[in-house]
Amino acid sequence: MLYGKILRSPYAHARILNIDISKAKKLPGVKAIVTADDVPHSLLFGIDGRDEPLLSWDKHVRFAGQEVAAVAAIDQDIADEALDLIKIDYEELPAVFDVEEAIKDDAPQIHPELKDVKNNIAFEVNIERGNIEKGFHEADVVVEDKFEIAPVNQAYMEPDVCVANYDTSDHLTVWVSSTWPSNIRDELARVLNIPISKIRVIQYNVGGAFGAKFTGLQVHHITALLAMKTIRPVKIILNRSEDFAVMRYRSGIRINWKLGAKKDGTITAEHTRFLLDQGAYLYMIKRMLTHMCLRNDGLYRIKNVKHEAKAVYTNKAAIGTYRSFGDVQMAFGREQMLDILAEKLGMSIVDLKLKNANRKGDITPHGWHLNSCGLIECIKKATEYANWREKKNNKKPNRGIGIASTCHETDDRTTNGSYGSVTYLKLIEDGKIQLLTGEADTGQGSHNAFAMTAAEELGIPLKDIDVLPFDSDIVPWAWGYLGSRVMSTGVQATYLACQEMKKECIASASEMLGYKKEELEFKEGKVFVKKSPKKSVSLADIANYVIHGKRGSAMIVVRGIDERPTEYTLGADNPTHYGHSVSATYYDTVVVEVEVEIETGQIKILKVIVADDCGKVIDRMMIEGQVDGATMQGLGATLLEERKTDYKGMLLNSNLTSYYLPLSLNLPSIEKIFVESNEPGYCYGHKGGGESPGIGSIMPAIANAIYDAIGVRIKSTPITPDKILEALELKRK
Structure with missing residues (x-):
């Protein structure tokens, strides 16, 4: 095994004039x-x-930390020493780190080779539904404000790692700690110009990802290149500082928000204008920017909406897919604006939300069909559990309570082609089932849910289902963790495969027992004669019959294919972005109670309640863990976390001693309520549940609770004691 190390640019913006590797070689x-x-x-x-x-x-x-060279050596110390011996001559160029500076006419152009990019604006989304001017004209009350959300890291436990081996038959095998291994295989083939049949990608356990470690990245291609050059296995493990520097983190955003409403609380118009700092490269930002606008309007019945969004190049590392993919940034402004609007109207925020909340059967302004919607029930259950009315009527000094809601899509279509999931089931001679899926498990429990589905449908113990780890030579291709799709579509594909397994078993049992297929029934892992239940054959009997008996090694292998009946409207070239582009939408509501120490600005979280509409709960223990984890991440992003760079673009807090995260010891208890609305598009009425609960709603819920407690509104993150004290001082003046 050789060890790889990557040399990175010390400059945020520069030309490479020369690279001298002679001493390192x-x-x-x-x-x-x-x-x-x-x-x-x-x-x-x-x-x-x-x-x-x-x-x-x-x-x-184009950013400090960008990959410029790599070394493979017999140990890590020698690899590090070799990096020091590589001499690179740079011509440093002017850099820009602020989105408002970047869009000015005289700003440095980060991608001068892209002739269609002007003023560093990589992509724009301009969407208007209804009549925005009429909506504001009809409003009795109009409120407007601006908000800023800081960029944050996923901060998972295991930094990214890759191992690659290239053998003498020109086969490349790559082991990854990633959430979309099928994509990594595709990208290695395309980028390195290797026949895809000669690439094998294997994924085992993933030490956390939360949206990162998603697609084929520099580390995968560089590891593969070193293995190909040496014909030996090569391992690259990013250290924490490297991982923080280059991993695709959650973006910062500045957003202006305007809402109008009638006296009775009916919201008549909504207008947002925002700048998103996407860093040096596009990655998936065109998709994210569009989705932020569309998903934002999945919660409330607002007919007149307008969104003007710009993704802006800066000399920072590229942003990417952080858990919730834009929910948090929009929720922070939207849910505070509702709180501001409610106060201006003299209404309870709860009543305002209930009046305008979407319901089952609604179609959003952007064409999403809400075939299930538990938002109203989430609001009611969360506030009832929190004893909201009593807390509001009997306020204690410096204590406050706040509420916020978020939604997220299940299975957002990403192509005009096939978009679903595939499961294969193999019946083994001992009656056990092997389950093959390309949907990788990253710790959220999808493989366990697939096994539970197979056990339920086939009537056999869970221990008799073996879900094979991801190996691209064995399992089918899959789309990966796009839009909370894996649990829902993967369970559906497994369910359909089970129905095919039952049919095949009944067909074989018909031969074995001498009865017609319609005279037989599959139940509890056996096939029975309906009128003579004592006559039966087990799965093991059937497997041995088809493999070793008259069938002649004809193993039963069945396939379940879930294909989503949705429209591809998210493409950058789609002129309207209107249509039924998601299979389902899931919802949450968070209520938070806080106490603020006005002398120090310290915020104490007293209680967190999360009501989650994720459809039918498949695996309660795992979804409870999802809610706890998402809420913890939301708390960290609200109160502690922020990626900080200096005037040269260098990351200042690139490790866990300087990048502050909440610890288990200072987390509040999280009360969880599950609203199991029935989603008709899936076999059990289930839908997604890992990206919305807690993570998007808790940030504005805390901000609203702080305002309720001490009468100051914090409109930027993180919400620190210094910001509290500064706001209190301004209030006193």
Whole structure:
């Protein structure tokens, strides 16, 4: 095994003039060095656009930490020493780190090669439904404000890692700690120009991801290149600082929000304008920016809406897919604006939300069909559990209570082609079932849910279901963790495969027992004769019959295919972005009670209640863990977390001693309520549940609770004691 290390740019913006590897090559123990001269001129993965060169082959670095060279050596110390011996001459260029500065006419252009990009605006979304001017004209009350959300890291336990081996038959095997391994195989083939049949990707356990570790990234391609150059296995483990520097984190955003409503609380119009800092490369930002606008209007019945959004290039690392994919940024402004509007109207925020909440059967302004919707029940159950009315009527000094809601899609269509999931079931001679799925498990429990489904449908113990780990040579291709799709569509595909297994078993049992298929019944892992239940054959009997008996090694292998009947409206080139582009929408409501120490600005979270409409709960223990984890992440992003860079673009808090996270010791208890609305598009009425509960709603719920407690509204994150004290001082003046 060789060990790889990556050399990174110390500059946020520069041209590479020369790379001298001569001294590093002579170091004993160094087996390979790769630079821009050794790589194909390919651009890495992006949805609706690619702009990131592999190993900076365009000789242009656009953020501090960008990959410029890599070494493979017999141990990590020698690899580190070799990096120090590589000499690179740079021409430093002017850099820009602020979105408002970046869009000015005289700002440095980060991608001058992209002729259609002006003023560093990589992508714009402009959507209007209804008549926004008429909506505000009809309003009796109009409120307007602005908010800013800080960028944050996923901060998972295990930094990203990759192992690659290239053998003498030109086969590349790659082991990844990623959530969409099928994509990594596709991208390795495309970027490195290798026949896809010669690439094998294996995924085992993932030490946390939360949206990151998603697609084929620089680390996967670089590891593969080093393995190909040495014909030996190579391992690259990013250290914490590297991982923080380059992993695709949640973006910062500045947003202006305007709402109008009639005296009775009917919201008549909504208008947002926002700038999103996407960093140096596109990645998936065209999709995210569009989704932020569309998903925002999945909660309330607002007919007149307008969104004007810009994704802006800056000289920071590229952002990406953080759990909730834009929910948090929109919820922070939207749910505070509702609180502001309710106060202006003299209404309870709860009554305002209930009056305008979407219901089952509604169609959102953007064409999403809400075939299930438990939002109203979430609001009612959360506030009842919190004893909301009593808390509001009998307020204690410096204590407050706040509420917020969020929604997230299940299975947002990403292509005009096939978009669903596939499960294969194999019946083994001992009566056990092997389950093959391309949907990788990253700790959220999807494989356990698939096994539970098979056990339920086939009537056999859970221990008799073996879900094989992801191996692209064995399992089917899958879409990965896009839009909370895995639990819902993967369970559906498994359910359908089970129905096929029953049919095949009944057909074989018909031959074995001498009865017609319609005279037989599959139940509890056996096939019975309906009128003579004592006559039966087990799954093991059937497996041995078809493999070793008259069938002649004809193992029963069945397939379940779930195909989603949705429309592809999210593409960047779609002129309207209107249509039924998601299979389902799930909802949550969070109520938070806080106490604020006005002398120090310290915030104490007294109680958190999360009401979650995720449809039918498949695995209660796992969804409870999802809610706890998401809420914890939401608390961290609200009160502690922020990626900070200096004036040169260097990350200041690149490890867990300087990037502050909540600990288990200072987390409040989280009360969980599950509202099991029935989603008709899935076999058990289930839908997604991992991205919305807690993580999006808790941030504005805390902000609203602080306002209720001490009468100051904090409109930026993180909400720190210093901001509380500053706001109190301004209030006193």
